[in-house]
Amino acid sequence: MGRPAAVPGERRTRDRILDAAINLFARDGFDQTPVRCIAAAVGLTEGAVYRHFPGKEAILGAILAYAEECVYAPLPVETGLGGDGASVFEGLLAPLPAIIEANPVVVKIMRILYIEMFHNEKVRRFFRAEFMERADDHLAGLFGRCIELGTIRDCDPRELASVFNAFRSEWAFKAYILDGEAGVDPEAARDDLRAAIRFFERMLCPKECADDTEIDRRTSP
Structure with a gap:
């Protein structure tokens, strides 16, 4: 049959x-x-x-493997390098809430990773390789191109990548994992990103790359 x-x-x-x-x-x-x-x-x-x-x-x-696909799905800023007037920091951070909220399974996978990496060697190796080392390499290359284009100030792109990636991981943990699904506050998550975008821009952009109104618009649902 x-x-x-x-x-x-x-x-x-x-x-x-x-x-x-x-x-x-x-x-x-x-x-x-x-x-x-x-x-x-x-x-x-x-x-x-x-x-x-x-x-x-x-x-x-x-x-x-699915988590890896989600993490490295390219954002528009990675091909345009902020060509629409937005900073690279805005382009990397502002879309995150919408991306995560559009695919609830991502939050569940994040929870698996954060819980299991403390006692599962396979998960720990994956997290270190994909969410830390590879992510830092990826961001360092992106920031290096931005430095060449003059859209961010001259600095060590690898050190910047490490700091930026650490913030992004901490933000995701705080916003979507720490208090469980019932504790997720989407607007608070967006507020944290708005503050971070302003911080990175004021520290590293040669001039203000986007005013607060534009940031508010881009991080709104």
């Missing part, structure tokens, strides 16, 4: 397994979530899950 025809709009079983795993890992933790619980959440047998993933570590690996 051939495979039954897919029901229009039906999501792939693999994606449903990943969604269930993300929900459970974010709520209960990786170690506390057996494969049978993931299977039950999707309405499958445990054996059916193993037909898609060889084990729980493979499920975690797929989640980390």
Whole structure:
């Protein structure tokens, strides 16, 4: 017998397994979530899950791969380098709330990373490599091009990247993780970004790159 025809709009079983795993890992933790619980959440047998993933570590690996895609999806500023009159700092920070709020699964993956990296070596290596080292390299290259163009003052682009990336990580943790989903205050998150944009611009832009009104507009929902 051939495979039954897919029901229009039906999501792939693999994606449903990943969604269930993300929900459970974010709520209960990786170690506390057996494969049978993931299977039950999707309405499958445990054996059916193993037909898609060889084990729980493979499920975690797929989640980390998706997190990497989200982190390095290019923002417009990375190709235009603020050509619309906005500073590179505004271009990197202002879109973050809308991006995160448009894809709630990102917050759950962030929660998994922040919780698991303290006792899961695979997650710790991933976080260090992708969210720290690679992110610093990526930003250093971007800031270096901005220095060449004269849109930010001469400085060490790698040191700037490290400081900027540290702020961005701290902001995400404070805004979306620290108090849990019930504690998220989108407007407070935007206020923090407005203040940070002004700080980076006043410290590093040769002149004011965008007035407060423009910043307010760009960080509004």
